[in-house]
Amino acid sequence: MNFSFSEDQTLLRNSVRAALDEQCTPAHVRAMMEDPRGYGDALWGEMAKLGWLGLPLAEEHGGAGLGFVELALVLEEMGRAAYPGPYFASVVLAGLGLELGGSAAQKEKWLPAIASGRARGTAALLEDTLDWDPAATAATAAKTGAGWTLNGVKRFVPWAHVADVALVPARAPEGVSLFLVDPRAAGVTLTPMVGIDLANRWSEVRLHDVAVPADALMGPAGGAGPVLEGLLRRAAVGASAEMLGAARRCLDMSVGYAKVREQFGQLIGSFQAIRHRCAEMLLEAEKAHAAVYYAAWALSAGAEDATMAASVCKSFVSEAARQVCGDAIQVHGGIGFTWEYDLHLYFKRAKALEPLYGDAAYHRELLVRGVTASA
Amino acid sequence: MDLNYTAEDVAFRKQVRAWLEQNMPRQIKDLEERKVWHRKLYEAGYLGMGWPREYGGQGARPMEQAIVADEMARAGAPAPTNGLGVGIVGPTIVVHGTDAQKRRYLRKILTAEEMWCQLYSEPNAGSDLAALRTAAEDKGDHFQVNGQKIWTSGGATADWGLLLARTDPAVAKHKGISCFLIDMRQPGVDVRPLKQITGSSEFCEVFMTNARVEKANLIGRLGEGWGIAQTTLGYERGGRALARITSYAGQYRHLLNAARRLKRNGRPILDDAVTRQKLGRIWADLEVERYGALRVLTMLERGEHPGAGGSLTKLSYSEFEKRFMELAEEILGPYGQLTDGVPAEYRLEVDTAVGDHGTWAYAFLWSRAGTIYAGSSEIQKNVIGERILGLPKESRADRVGGTR
Numbered sequence: 175m176n177f178s179f180s181e182d183q184t185l186l187r188n189s190v191r192a193a194l195d196e197q198c199t200p201a202h203v204r205a206m207m208e209d210p211r212g213y214g215d216a217l218w219g220e221m222a223k224l225g226w227l228g229l230p231l232a233e234e235h236g237g238a239g240l241g242f243v244e245l246a247l248v249l250e251e252m253g254r255a256a257y258p259g260p261y262f263a264s265v266v267l268a269g270l271g272l273e274l275g276g277s278a279a280q281k282e283k284w285l286p287a288i289a290s291g292r293a294r295g296t297a298a299l300l301e302d303t304l305d306w307d308p309a310a311t312a313a314t315a316a317k318t319g320a321g322w323t324l325n326g327v328k329r330f331v332p333w334a335h336v337a338d339v340a341l342v343p344a345r346a347p348e349g350v351s352l353f354l355v356d357p358r359a360a361g362v363t364l365t366p367m368v369g370i371d372l373a374n375r376w377s378e379v380r381l382h383d384v385a386v387p388a389d390a391l392m393g394p395a396g397g398a399g400p401v402l403e404g405l406l407r408r409a410a411v412g413a414s415a416e417m418l419g420a421a422r423r424c425l426d427m428s429v430g431y432a433k434v435r436e437q438f439g440q441l442i443g444s445f446q447a448i449r450h451r452c453a454e455m456l457l458e459a460e461k462a463h464a465a466v467y468y469a470a471w472a473l474s475a476g477a478e479d480a481t482m483a484a485s486v487c488k489s490f491v492s493e494a495a496r497q498v499c500g501d502a503i504q505v506h507g508g509i510g511f512t513w514e515y516d517l518h519l520y521f522k523r524a525k526a527l528e529p530l531y532g533d534a535a536y537h538r539e540l541l542v543r544g545v546t547a548s549a
Numbered sequence: 550m551d552l553n554y555t556a557e558d559v560a561f562r563k564q565v566r567a568w569l570e571q572n573m574p575r576q577i578k579d580l581e582e583r584k585v586w587h588r589k590l591y592e593a594g595y596l597g598m599g600w601p602r603e604y605g606g607q608g609a610r611p612m613e614q615a616i617v618a619d620e621m622a623r624a625g626a627p628a629p630t631n632g633l634g635v636g637i638v639g640p641t642i643v644v645h646g647t648d649a650q651k652r653r654y655l656r657k658i659l660t661a662e663e664m665w666c667q668l669y670s671e672p673n674a675g676s677d678l679a680a681l682r683t684a685a686e687d688k689g690d691h692f693q694v695n696g697q698k699i700w701t702s703g704g705a706t707a708d709w710g711l712l713l714a715r716t717d718p719a720v721a722k723h724k725g726i727s728c729f730l731i732d733m734r735q736p737g738v739d740v741r742p743l744k745q746i747t748g749s750s751e752f753c754e755v756f757m758t759n760a761r762v763e764k765a766n767l768i769g770r771l772g773e774g775w776g777i778a779q780t781t782l783g784y785e786r787g788g789r790a791l792a793r794i795t796s797y798a799g800q801y802r803h804l805l806n807a808a809r810r811l812k813r814n815g816r817p818i819l820d821d822a823v824t825r826q827k828l829g830r831i832w833a834d835l836e837v838e839r840y841g842a843l844r845v846l847t848m849l850e851r852g853e854h855p856g857a858g859g860s861l862t863k864l865s866y867s868e869f870e871k872r873f874m875e876l877a878e879e880i881l882g883p884y885g886q887l888t889d890g891v892p893a894e895y896r897l898e899v900d901t902a903v904g905d906h907g908t909w910a911y912a913f914l915w916s917r918a919g920t921i922y923a924g925s926s927e928i929q930k931n932v933i934g935e936r937i938l939g940l941p942k943e944s945r946a947d948r949v950g951g952t953r
Contacts, residue, residue, distance in 0.1 A: 175558065175612060176551045177840075177847040183550065243550050429938045444941040446927070449934035456933060457861050464840035465833075471552050486836045489829065538829025545832050546805060546819065 177467070179247070187247045193224060194255040200516040206258035207372035211336060213259030218291055221261065228289025231269050235285035241474035242408070246415035246466055253419025253527075256519040258373035260294045260333035266412045267332065267405070268295020271341045275352055275392045275401030284339055284354075297341035297405065298328035298355075298379050299531075306532045308343060308350050308402035313381060315344035315351055315395075321387040322346070324353060324361075327380050330530070334377035335364055341392070341405075342381070348396030353386055360384070371526035373519065407481060410488035410531040411469045417495035417527050418462045420520040424502035425455045427517055431506055448505060455501050458494040465490045482544050489537035495524040552843060558612055565620040568593060577627045580706060587629040587661045597635050597659045599788065604643060604655045611787050611849035615842075618792035622799070633703060634658040634665030636788075638711045641781045645728070645769045654709070654730070666707035668731065668755060669778065670700040676928050678713075679723045679775060685714035685762060692716075692762040694731065697754065700922065704740045704753030707733045711781075712762070713774050726774035730766040737761060747914045748888065787849050790842035793866060797835050797873060800897060800912070804828075807895055808880050818880055827876050834869050841865060857936035860929040867919035868926060874916040877909055885909045 179187065197217050206212055221227055230245045231237025245266070252261060269288045272281055272295075287293035301312055313326020324344050334340060334357050342355045357364060361384035367376040393401060429452055432443030442448045469487035472480035499521040503510040510517045532540075554562070572593070577583050590596040598614045600606020607613075621628075629635075639658045642650055657663040674681040683696025694714055701710070710731045717725035733740065737760030742750035769777050808819040808828070818824050845862055848855055855862065878885040884895040888910045897909050920926045934940040 175554055175843060175846060175850065177844045178851070179550060429940065432940055440944065441941045443934070444943045446931070446943065449938075449940050449943075450927065450930040452938055452940060453864075453930035453933035456938060457865055460861055461837045461841060461865065464844055465837050467550065468552065468836075468840040468843075471550050475551075475553070477552070483836070486833045489833045490837050534830075535826060538826050538833065541829040541832050542825045545801075545828075 177464075179243075183244060183247060186244055187251065189224070190226070190248050190251040191254070193220065194251055194257065198252075198255040198257050200256075200519060203256050203258050203373050203519055212333075212373070212375045213336070218259060222291030226261070227265055227291045228269075228285075230265065231273060231285050231289050232281075235281055236289035237269075237285065242411065242470040243467060243474055245412065246470040249412050249415035250419035250422070250466070253416035253421075253520070253523055254423045256373050256420065256423075256523045260296065260336055262412060262416065263296035263333040263337065264288055264294040266409055267297035267299075268337075268339060268341060270408050271295075271297050271352075271401070271405045272392075274404045275398070277389075277392070279389065280354065280392060287338070293338040294333065294336055295339045295341070296331055296333050296337040296357075297409075298331040298334070299343065299402070299406070299409075300330045301326070301328060304329075304529075306406060306536055308399050308406075311343045311345050311350045311398075313342070313344040315346040315353065317347070318385065321385060321390060322353065324355065324381045324384040324386060327378065329378050330367060330376045331379045333375050334379050335366065335375060340379065342379075343398050343402060344381075346395045348394075350398045350402070351395045352392040352398040352401055354390045354392060355381070355384065355386055359386075369526055371522040374523065374526050406531055407484040408473060410537070411466065411473060411484050413527040413531050414462070414487045414491035414495075415466045415470065417491050417524045418459070418466050420524040421455075421459050421462060421495040421498040423520045424499045424517065424524075425452070425459050427520075428452055428455065428502045428505040442505075451501055451505060455498045458498050462491045462494040462498075465494075482541065485532075485537035485540045485544070488532055489534040489541065492528045492534040492537075496528055499524045558616060561613055562616050562620060565595070565617050566624070568595075569620055569624045569626055573624055573626045580630065583627065583630045584661045586627055587631065590629050591659055591661075596629055597639065600639060600655075600659070601643065604639075604651060605659045612846055614788045615791045615846055618789050619795050622792040622795040625799075629661070631658060631661045631664050631703075633667050633711075634661075634663070637667060637781050638665045638709075641711060641728075641768065641777065642730075644780065645773075645777050647765075649765065650730070650768070663708045664703065664706050666701050666703045666710045666733065666753075666755075668698040668701055668710040668712040671697060672699050675700075676925055678778070679726065681713055681715060681726065683712075683714045683757065684718070685712075685716050685727060685729060687716070691764055692729065692767070694729075694737070694757045694760040694762055697756050699743065699752075699754050701740075701753045701755050702751055704733075704755050705742055705750070707740075709733055710755070711768075713778055716771050716774075720772070723775045724772055726778075727771050728768040728774035728777045729762045730768065731757075731760065731762050735760060745914075746917065747911055749911075787842070787845045787855075790845055790862075791839075794835065794839045794842055797838070797870070800873070800877070801832065801835060803897055804877050804880060807884070810894060811880065811882070811884075824880060827879070831873050831876050834872065838866055838869055857932050860924070860932040861937075863923065864926055864929040864933070870916045870919050874909075874913040878913055881909055885913060 197220060225238050226248055228237035229240050233239040272284055288295055316323045326344060337357050340355050340357050342353045343350055344353060361382045363380040365378040367378055369376060432448050432452060435442045465487040469483040472483040502517055506517060509515050572589060574586055577586060594607050595617045598607040598609035602608045635658060639655055642654055669678060671681045685692040685694045710733050712729040712731045713726055715725050716727040737758050739756040741754045743752045743754050744750050809817055811818045813821055845855055888908055891908055896907055897912055935942055
């Protein structure tokens with residue numbers, strides 16, 4: 175039993191933090207918020223060079239073959255920096271999606287490109303009704319002579335506008351199936367969906383008679399369910415790690431502020447109203463840490479409670495991060511509500527991830543199903 | 550990071566489980582039977598495990614202690630007795646006591662031949678423990694003690710007490726306190742059970758009138774009592790970290806069964822979406838408590854002390870327990886309030902930490918104590934704010950001057 179990071183893991187965390195502190199400053203985040211594309215080549219190239227883009231991918235495909243704990247460490251630091259860019263979309267959604275469900279040829283084609291940063295990927299997991307259950311997929315796939323024709327509308331697809339490939343679930347006659355789609359292909363229309371977190375980008379992806387070849391199908395037709403469920407679990411834990419990082423940053427800023435801000439002739443951190451709130455924020459952050467890294471370990475180790483741990487993690491961290499980041503604005507008072515002060519970058523990052531890959535309510539229902547099935 | 554138990558720990562768990570299956574009494578009627586069970590545990594090496602070997606302990610790793618407590622919780626084994634003696638008084642004597650004190654007291658704590666209580670809180674010194682006023686006056690060959698203590702668990706059955714008393718009213722309040730071992734079976738000590746909102750009396754009030762403490766029973770030096778008390782509060786070694794969660798999980802399964810039977814609007818409560826959400830939240834919270842326990846055990850196994858981090862643990866589980874019990878009451882309705890005549894389906898067949906009351910009503914009421922005793926949630930948040938986050942202390946009037 176060892177719930178602490180190894181030396182290598184600590185070194186990784188430190189090096190990611192150092193790199194992001196230097197290159198992903200709040201000024202960089204703000205610049206990218208205004209940037210049409212939304213991310214910078216220099217930082218992307220650095221991330222490729224440092225091996226982050228292939229971190230969880232198999233070594234045979236140019237990855238580092240590291241586990242989910244290491245990936246969570248990187249994502250936590252990205253949340254802490256409100257990192258703007260397609261890392262999560264490319265590495266977690268597309269990369270791990272391909273690892274889970276891709277054929278040898280599909281992996282060979284895409285994973286080395288993702289790991290090297292030459293290509294970016296994403297996954298289109300959500301439609302109009304916001305149901306994360308793969309069985310709710312309404313987009314259709316019809317068989318043609320040369321392959322398939324896809325129709326439907328996907329919403330909130332992260333970083334689709336810079337993606338070279340998207341994993342797209344669609345309902346074939348055999349059932350829900352997963353396809354690799356080029357977002358620039360004929361019949362695909364991308365429309366930006368601009369949320370409050372401007373350092374994160376979403377698109378609506380409209381598929382109108384999009385023709386994909388036969389080898390765009392991932393796995394057997396009608397067999398996307400387990401891959402999508404596995405991917406959803408990983409995305410839920412990954413997003414939780416990022417929310418944890420955002421919450422940590424908000425906590426650090428609040429404690430720092432409470433030590434310098436004076437009102438009524440005293441530092442506000444000396445007031446129990448503020449001190450107790452900060453203590454509660456720390457408790458939530460520590461519990462979120464335990465939830466994230468337990469789930470990350472369980473996914474890596476293939477523990478029997480990995481599915482439940484992922485739902486514990488996302489349901490808990492979604493609300494813990496909301497609470498901590500919200501409390502941070504309250505501790506700061508007026509300045510925390512200004513655009514100029516950086517706090518809202520992290521507040522909004524946590525908020526943007528809160529409903530994704532299953533919100534707290536979605537995962538709680540999964541938990542009750544799981545626990546009543548076993549008891 | 551590896552959250553699997555080691556082969557060694559798995560084997561140890563098996564061994565404990567097998568021993569419990571063979572040796573565990575089904576029911577315990579009174580204190581004498583509980584002492585017999587206590588001694589059996591001690592002789593098997595499952596009690597005072599963290600104590601050094603030279604004083605009758607096993608020098609066991611924190612994980613081994615946690616596993617024993619966890620297996621006992623899993624099996625619904627009765628608790629041993631003399632918890633404060635084994636958990637707090639003994640370790641205090643080990644660290645701060647003289648050789649003579651160690652020889653005289655330690656073994657009889659482990660065997661429960663002598664039962665102990667802790668005389669800390671007073672009517673006007675609760676959260677502000679250092680405001681205590683019970684006085685120990687130097688009478689040359691002994692100390693004479695006068696004052697009142699409250700919230701003394703096990704006071705009624707105790708032979709001895711670990712006492713904090715003021716020996717110098719002229720100095721700043723934290724500096725005038727000393728620590729003693731006091732004989733509870735003397736005419737100057739009057740113990741009265743304190744009836745709590747549970748209707749039971751786990752706690753007592755203790756009145757000391759010209760009570761006598763031998764000079765040899767001063768622990769540490771005069772005026773060092775506050776520092777000693779601070780270290781004893783830190784002796785929580787995570788021993789019950791896993792057991793607590795296992796008990797909660799057992800209660801949770803009882804609750805699920807009740808939610809399957811009980812109905813609302815014509816359907817089982819378990820099918821009600823709002824209730825499912827609440828059950829899901831509590832399950833997640835419970836699991837997060839378990840992960841936290843594994844984190845604490847990791848630290849202890851590495852020989853690190855959680856220090857003020859213990860405040861996070863205590864704050865977390867005590868507040869969790871309140872939320873859990875409130876949900877149980879919501880699901881159980883008036884069944885959750887029954888103290889007698891409870892239908893079998895709605896009984897709570899899990900040994901609570903303090904007694905075998907077997908009702909949700911008792912567990913619910915008792916959950917209100919956890920956020921008050923051993924430092925209220927508000928005190929824990931002060932500790933977390935000051936010692937972990939480094940926030941400035943509030944300006945307080947009591948850091949200087951005496952109490953006289």
